[in-house]
Amino acid sequence: MQLGSTWIDDTYAEAFRLRYARLIVTAADDYWLAAATRAVTGYACSIIACDAEAGPERRLPADQSPDGRPAVALLFFGFSTAALGAALVKRAGQCLMTCPSTAVYDGLPESAERIPLGQMLRFFGDGFQKSKQIASTRYWRIPVMDGEFLCVESVGVEKGIGGGNIIIQADQQATVLAAVRQAVQAVAELPGVITPFPGGAARSGSKVGSRYQKLRASTAEAFCPTLRGRVASRLHPAANHACEIVFDGVDETSVGRAMATALRAGALPDVVALSAGNYGGNLGKFHFHLRQLLAEYHP
Numbered sequence: 001m002q003l004g005s006t007w008i009d010d011t012y013a014e015a016f017r018l019r020y021a022r023l024i025v026t027a028a029d030d031y032w033l034a035a036a037t038r039a040v041t042g043y044a045c046s047i048i049a050c051d052a053e054a055g056p057e058r059r060l061p062a063d064q065s066p067d068g069r070p071a072v073a074l075l076f077f078g079f080s081t082a083a084l085g086a087a088l089v090k091r092a093g094q095c096l097m098t099c100p101s102t103a104v105y106d107g108l109p110e111s112a113e114r115i116p117l118g119q120m121l122r123f124f125g126d127g128f129q130k131s132k133q134i135a136s137t138r139y140w141r142i143p144v145m146d147g148e149f150l151c152v153e154s155v156g157v158e159k160g161i162g163g164g165n166i167i168i169q170a171d172q173q174a175t176v177l178a179a180v181r182q183a184v185q186a187v188a189e190l191p192g193v194i195t196p197f198p199g200g201a202a203r204s205g206s207k208v209g210s211r212y213q214k215l216r217a218s219t220a221e222a223f224c225p226t227l228r229g230r231v232a233s234r235l236h237p238a239a240n241h242a243c244e245i246v247f248d249g250v251d252e253t254s255v256g257r258a259m260a261t262a263l264r265a266g267a268l269p270d271v272v273a274l275s276a277g278n279y280g281g282n283l284g285k286f287h288f289h290l291r292q293l294l295a296e297y298h299p
Contacts, residue, residue, distance in 0.1 A: 001291050001294075003263065003264065003267035003274070003294070004267055004269065005269055005272075006267040006268070006271045006272065006273065006274055007236060007272060007273040007274070008263070008273075008274050008290055008291055008294065009273060009274065009275035009276070009290060010290075010291060011275055011276050011278065011289075011290060012276060012278055012287045012288055012289040012290065013163070013164050013165045013166065013259065013276035013277060013278060013287070013288045013290070014163065014277070014278035014279055014281065014283050014284050014286070014287055014288075015161050015162060015163035015164045015165075015255060015284050015286035015287075015288060016161070016162055016163050016283055016284025016285070016286065017159060017160075017161065017162075017284065017285070017286075018047075018053075018077045018078060018079060018159075018160045018161060018162040018248065019077070019078055019079070019080060019081050019084050019157050019158070019159060019160060020075055020076060020077045020078075020084070020157070020158060020159075020160035020248070020250060021075075021076045021084060021088060021107075021108065021115070021155050021156065021157050022057065022073055022074070022075055022076075022106075022107030022108050022155075022156075022250075023040075023073075023074045023076065023088070023092070023104055023105070023106070023107060023155060024060065024065075024066055024071055024072070024073055024074075024104070024105040024106070024107045025037065025040070025071065025072055025074060025096060025102055025103070025104055025105075026065055026066060026067050026069040026070060026071045026102065026103045026105070027069060027070055027099070027100075027101045027102045027103075028069060028070075028100070028101035029070060029101075030070050032099060032100055032101050032102065033070045033071070033072055033102075035099055036095065036096055036099040036102050037056055037072055037074065039094075039095035039096075039098075039099060040054070040074065040091045040092065040095035040096055041054040041055050041056065041074060041196075042095070044076070044091075044196060045196050045197045045198065045202070046196070046197070046202075046206075046246075047077070047078060047079060047162075048206065048216055048217045051078070051083070051086070051087035051090070051091075052076045052077060052078050052083075052084060052087040052088075052091070053076070053077040053078075053162060053194075053196040053248050054074060054075065054076045054077070054091075054194070054196060055074070055075060055194035055195065055196045055248075056072050056073070056074055056075075056194070057072075057073040057074060057075045057191065057192065057193070057194060058072070058073055058188075058191055059071070059072050059073075060072060060073055066103075066105040067103060067105075069103075073107050075160075075193075075194050075248065075250070076088060076091075077160055077162050077194075077196075077248045081113060081115060081157045084115065084157060085115035085116065085157070088115065088117055088155065089116070089117060089120045089121065092104060092117060092121060092151065093120075093121050093124070096149075096151075097121060097124065097142065097144065097149045097151070100146050101146065102149070103149070103150040103151070104117070104118070104150070104151045104152055105152050106137070106152045106154070106155040106156055107155075107156075108155065108156030108157070108158060109156060110136060110137070110156070111156075112156025112157060112158050113156065113157045113158070114154040114155070114156060114157070115154060115155060115156075115157055116153070116154050117151060117152060117153065117154055117155050118138075118139060118140035118142075118151035118152055118153045118154070119140070119153045119154060121140065121142060121149075121151055122140040122142060122151075124142055125140075125142040125143055128143045129141060129142045129143065131153070137152060137153070138152075138153040138154075139151065139152055139153060140152075140153060158250070160248065160249060160250050160251070161248065161249050161250075161251065161252060161254075161255050161286055162246075162248045163246065163247075163248075163283070163284060163286075164246070164247035164248070164249065164255040164256075164258065164259050164286075164288055165205075165244050165245060165246045165247065165259075165276055165277050166183075166244070166245050166259055166262055166263055166266065166274055166275070166276050166290070167205065167223060167242055167243070167244045167245075167274070167275040167276055167277060168180055168183070168242065168243050168244075168245070168266050168271055168274060169235060169236050169239035169241070169242045169271065169272055169273040169274070169275065170239060170240075170241055170242075170268075170270055170271045170272055171238055171239065171240050171241070171270065171272065172240070172241065172270065173241045175241075175268060175270040175271060176241045176242065176243045176271070177243070178268060179265075179266040179267075179268045179271050180199070180200065180201045180243050180245060180266065181199070181200075182265045182266060182268065183200075183245055183261075183262035183263075183265040183266035184199065184200030184201070184245060184262070185265070186261050186262060186264075186265035187200070187245075187247070187258045187261055187262050187265075190254070190257060190258055190261060191254070192249050192250040192251065192253075192254035193247055193248065193249040193250070193254045193255060193257075193258040194247075194248050194249075195245055195246060195247060195248075195258075196246060196248060197244075197245075197246055200245055201243050201244065201245055202243070202244045202245070202246055203243050203244070204219060205219075205220040205223055205242075205243075205244040205277055206218060206219060206220055207219070207220045207221075207222075207277075207279065208279050208282070208283055220277060222234040222235075223235060223242050223244075223275075223277070225239065225240045225241065225242070234275065235273075236272045236273035236275075238272045238273075239272050239273060244277065245262055245266075247259060247262075252286060255286070255288065256288055256293050256296065256297060257297045259288055259290070259293050260293040260294055260296070260297035261297070261299075263290060263293065263294060264294070264299065274290065275290075276288070276290055
């Protein structure tokens, strides 16, 4: 199967179940909103070693902002509700409460499973904190140097999916980088999905396990061009560079649509192949077949 001159490998991405939360963060202006977003979603690329995978889902228009100020929806993914809850308390406390002018709201329905957030952060107020209930939602007002940090008492957690991916292959590194940027920019317009790695891309694609017992994951040697001839390569014969885009989403539709969008956007003329990483079905129950996605999700 071809997309223009780009070969679409007859393979699938293997994804797995995660839990996710959606925080709505607001700030006085775009500068401080961007600062808060960068901080709270930093070091959140892979839960192989990070406490969460995170990224901005989308900017919210003024009529969807909880307090009328600039607002962004952020998605956070973790292996379990407990692990995600611990990560959110640390990240919100260190990166949102410290950032001037921010406030934090919940982006999921009240019926979702709940984890404490403001309920834990309130203790920073050292007894001076106050609660405020609006409708059925409780918020905590924590005194800080620029006034008060407003934070919702608890946030919802629902089931999501992590590990959807595509692998872009080309002869030249510049071609791969351009294709990655174009694909990530196209996906940024979609709701319900994030690309958590730096700039949306992971050059150090991984496989499950390692010859070193202490490591849970190690380099995906089948896609490393310098190892061609030493291992069974899964690279296109004309490819000397490759890069992976990983997708975390709120459901199968969000991940599948994002992958199809990225495949189409990443099929630049000099991209020789688009592939995906899987582990023979041993890692996760969600299998996203590339050719099927292109047939199912149309522009």
